[in-house]
Amino acid sequence: MIESYEGLVVPGPITTHISAPFWAAAREGELALQQCDACAQYFFYPRAFCPHCWSERTTWRRASGEGVIKSFSIIHRPGHFAWTEAAPYVIALIELKEGPTMLSQMAGVGIETVEVGQFVQVSCTQVGQHILPFFRLQTGSIGSTAGSNEA
Numbered sequence: 001m002i003e004s005y006e007g008l009v010v011p012g013p014i015t016t017h018i019s020a021p022f023w024a025a026a027r028e029g030e031l032a033l034q035q036c037d038a039c040a041q042y043f044f045y046p047r048a049f050c051p052h053c054w055s056e057r058t059t060w061r062r063a064s065g066e067g068v069i070k071s072f073s074i075i076h077r078p079g080h081f082a083w084t085e086a087a088p089y090v091i092a093l094i095e096l097k098e099g100p101t102m103l104s105q106m107a108g109v110g111i112e113t114v115e116v117g118q119f120v121q122v123s124c125t126q127v128g129q130h131i132l133p134f135f136r137l138q139t140g141s142i143g144s145t146a147g148s149n150e151a
Contacts, residue, residue: 076088
């Protein structure tokens with residue numbers, strides 16, 4: 001397990017006018033999701049319309065940052081050489097409290113300790129020159145205050 005991601009020189013996200021609020025929230029240590037103004041459903045990934053009802057009326061909202069691991073994979077051979085120093089690491093499908101599922105990296109956890117069903121909390125993490133929404137294990141259940149939002 002890597003102790004700090006700050007020294008990695010990795011390709012970062014390409015911010016668009018649609019995704020800019022998501023990345024701005026991450027820089028503030030928060031997770032933001034879009035919510036449809038017509039059907040009230042949350043969704044992820046950022047897009048110009050609601051995937052549930054096709055409305056173009058959406059609003060960015062601060063999310064709880066809490067979720068549950070639905071599935072995960074241990075990455076031993078990264079798809080990009082810049083992540084080699086971090087390997088092995090865990091990529092997980094996180095079912096967010098608000099409903100959407102998000103693919104993200106687990107931080108601060110050994111590969112042998114991750115299990116489906118564990119509660120997690122977003123942890124916006126400095127990775128090279130980028131801030132990325134990783135997740136950390138949370139003790140307790142969704143809604144408990146035991147999780148940390150610190151990098």
